[in-house]
Amino acid sequence: MKEYQxxxxxxxxxxxxxxxxxxxxxxxxxxxxxxxxxxxxxxxxVIILFQRDAVAEG
Numbered sequence: 001m002k003e004y005q006x007x008x009x010x011x012x013x014x015x016x017x018x019x020x021x022x023x024x025x026x027x028x029x030x031x032x033x034x035x036x037x038x039x040x041x042x043x044x045x046v047i048i049l050f051q052r053d054a055v056a057e058g
Contacts, residue, residue, distance in 0.1 A: 001054040005034060009046045022046065 007025060011018050025048070026036070034050035041047070 002051050003054040004037070005029070005050045007048050007050065009048070011044055011046065 007029075009018075009021060009025065012021075029036075029050050033052045035052060036048055037051040038049040039046065
């Protein structure tokens with residue numbers, strides 16, 4: 001079974017800031033075992049859907 005997490009990043013129109021924000025986000029989620037599954041972008045935001053295998057409880 002998989003679990004999912006959606007993240008919406010508002011773009012600032014400052015390329016370097018946006019690059020740093022996205023890099024930090026991807027590195028942080030990667031350390032938590034999340035992998036990018038889907039991405040969508042428009043002029044104002046980037047939406048990234050992450051997935052990982054769910055940990056069985058019990």
